[in-house]
Amino acid sequence: MPHVVTQSCCGDASCVYACPVNCIHPTPDEPDFATSEMLYIDPTTCVDCGACVSACPVGAIVPSHRIPLGQERFADINALAYAAEGQLGLTDARFPVDPVQRLPLAPIEHPRALDFDEPVSVGIVGSGPSAMYAADDLLRHRSVSVTIYERLRRPFGLARYGVAPDHTRTRKVIDLFDDIARNPRVEILLDTEVGRDITLDDLRARHHAVIWAGGAPTDRRLEIENIDAPGVGSATSFVGWYNGHPDFASLDPDLSHRSAVVVGNGNVALDVARILVGGAQRLAKTSIAPRALAALESSSIEQVTVLGRRGPEHAAFTLPELVGLADNGVRVVTDPADFTDVPFDDLDAVARAKLELLAELATDEPVSGRHIRLAFHHTPQAVSVDGFGAADGLVVTNTGGTHTTTLPAGLILTSVGYRGRPVPGLPFDAARGVIPHDQGRVVDEGRRVPGMYVTGWIKRGPSGFIGTNKTDSGETVASLLADLEAGLLPRPSHQQTRGSRATLVRAGR
Ligand SMILES: Cc1cc2nc3c(=O)[nH]c(=O)nc-3n(C[C@H](O)[C@H](O)[C@H](O)COP(=O)(O)OP(=O)(O)OC[C@H]3O[C@@H](n4cnc5c(N)ncnc54)[C@H](O)[C@@H]3O)c2cc1C
Numbered sequence: 063m064p065h066v067v068t069q070s071c072c073g074d075a076s077c078v079y080a081c082p083v084n085c086i087h088p089t090p091d092e093p094d095f096a097t098s099e100m101l102y103i104d105p106t107t108c109v110d111c112g113a114c115v116s117a118c119p120v121g122a123i124v125p126s127h128r129i130p131l132g133q134e135r136f137a138d139i140n141a142l143a144y145a146a147e148g149q150l151g152l153t154d155a156r157f158p159v160d161p162v163q164r165l166p167l168a169p170i171e172h173p174r175a176l177d178f179d180e181p182v183s184v185g186i187v188g189s190g191p192s193a194m195y196a197a198d199d200l201l202r203h204r205s206v207s208v209t210i211y212e213r214l215r216r217p218f219g220l221a222r223y224g225v226a227p228d229h230t231r232t233r234k235v236i237d238l239f240d241d242i243a244r245n246p247r248v249e250i251l252l253d254t255e256v257g258r259d260i261t262l263d264d265l266r267a268r269h270h271a272v273i274w275a276g277g278a279p280t281d282r283r284l285e286i287e288n289i290d291a292p293g294v295g296s297a298t299s300f301v302g303w304y305n306g307h308p309d310f311a312s313l314d315p316d317l318s319h320r321s322a323v324v325v326g327n328g329n330v331a332l333d334v335a336r337i338l339v340g341g342a343q344r345l346a347k348t349s350i351a352p353r354a355l356a357a358l359e360s361s362s363i364e365q366v367t368v369l370g371r372r373g374p375e376h377a378a379f380t381l382p383e384l385v386g387l388a389d390n391g392v393r394v395v396t397d398p399a400d401f402t403d404v405p406f407d408d409l410d411a412v413a414r415a416k417l418e419l420l421a422e423l424a425t426d427e428p429v430s431g432r433h434i435r436l437a438f439h440h441t442p443q444a445v446s447v448d449g450f451g452a453a454d455g456l457v458v459t460n461t462g463g464t465h466t467t468t469l470p471a472g473l474i475l476t477s478v479g480y481r482g483r484p485v486p487g488l489p490f491d492a493a494r495g496v497i498p499h500d501q502g503r504v505v506d507e508g509r510r511v512p513g514m515y516v517t518g519w520i521k522r523g524p525s526g527f528i529g530t531n532k533t534d535s536g537e538t539v540a541s542l543l544a545d546l547e548a549g550l551l552p553r554p555s556h557q558q559t560r561g562s563r564a565t566l567v568r569a570g571r
Pocket residue numbers: 071072073187188189190191192193211212213214217218219220221224225226229232254255256257275276277278279301330333480517518519520525526527528529530531
């Protein structure tokens with residue numbers, strides 16, 4: 063009975079290095095790693111030793127005889143990734159079985175512990191996943207200490223304020239970050255915004271190097287008519303509201319209508335739709351903000367349309383999240399017409415499994431009760447408004463623009479991606495919303511900015527899972543340490559006196 067990777071996999075690859083028989087793929091050095099939706103265990107090679115289970119920070123790996131209810135499909139999904147031609151009805155696979163390749167990996171290569179002549183101090187701006195993975199990497203070196211500056215009163219960024227409250231396994235990653243933060247060589251200064259409470263120049267004077275890990279906190283704006291009408295909002299603020307983010311505590315979305323539309327069909331759109339109609343009762347024992355729970359308990363919303371502008375084969379949500387939605391008590395439907403012209407055969411096994419599940423959900427019947435409709439091939443054109451100027455629908459055209467229709471909706475949430483903000487004093491690529499860099503070293507018009515580094519969403523743009531930030535931060539920290547060894551980092555002119563970790567404890571993590 064092999065082990066199986068399930069929905070909450072966040073792609074940090076910790077299991078890969080724990081496995082004695084190298085049966086978890088893609089590994090970080092394989093080309094598919096950067097784009098893979100999760101990692102998969104090869105059922106024919108797994109020897110069931112369980113080593114990966116303890117390595118996984120989010121409890122995503124289970125023995126196949128103990129797969130939780132609603133996650134059963136993951137046994138097939140893991141196998142699909144390795145299925146050879148002819149097996150499981152497939153013609154291709156991502157990782158065709160090749161026993162010669164299945165030799166144990168070389169033991170994980172820990173970076174050589176560097177011991178510098180004098181203590182080295184690194185400042186990190188932000189305490190989200192990218193910051194915490196960077197801190198963890200740096201702390202492998204005895205003479206390095208880290209100060210983390212976080213603008214909010216509670217740390218860990220989107221791991222706390224983004225991940226949905228009902229993703230309880232994924233939220234366990236907070237425990238891992240908590241362990242990292244408890245290292246005596248880490249100090250976290252909460253409620254300390256760089257640029258408001260302390261300047262970037264202050265940081266550069268205090269530390270040998272500064273890593274900017276501030277994330278991509280704003281949402282991309284949908285430029286259509288009446289987008290600012292009452293009743294229209296962004297997924298960014300709605301997510302912040304249900305997760306208790308202090309910036310969105312007073313949002314008070316209007317849930318008195320029957321229908322809502324979410325524009326965009328990434329994983330954030332699925333989170334938002336599920337929270338809206340997944341039933342307040344199952345959220346009661348989660349970390350959801352009490353105010354949001356109360357509002358959802360009296361919500362009238364029955365139908366949420368999740369709107370994709372392209373076809374189902376281009377849906378931005380991932381298969382694990384679709385399975386998590388469709389197999390866990392939420393009614394999800396699609397339109398059969400969206401599957402007539404889909405090129406099933408051109409897709410790899412996992413992409414095809416996603417499409418097949420979407421086609422399984424198709425129905426022509428009218429649907430009543432709480433449900434989510436995954437709609438495709440429709441582009442938003444304008445928000446339609448009632449006599450008081452409030453949103454009452456979304457005007458959409460089909461692909462090709464031959465047909466316009468209005469989807470009735472009293473609540474419209476745009477979920478079209480996040481965006482980084484410029485940081486005063488640092489270069490900014492306005493087109494991509496990122497800080498330009500070379501392997502994590504901040505560069506300004508091709509020239510390196512001494513002592514400045516970048517990691518996470520503000521480095522590579524707003525995509526990827528929590529674990530994706532681990533490899534990303536690894537690259538940045540490797541550059542920083544190489545510069546330190548090469549004597550390229552300026553000595554801090556104003557070495558700080560280390561404060562007390564009480565700041566962190568007081569803030570009630
Ligand atoms: C709604 C949502 C749900 C998600 N759910 C999942 C999931 O279920 N599973 C998964 O694997 N991935 C999920 N992700 C993706 C994951 O959250 C991101 O990959 C990850 O959080 C990015 O990390 P980061 O450190 O770059 O940014 P962030 O997590 O945004 O952290 C940035 C931190 O910097 C702080 N900061 C910003 N500016 C300053 C400043 N000037 N001074 C001090 N502090 C500052 C912010 O307050 C924040 O704490 C989700 C993302 C979103 C948006």
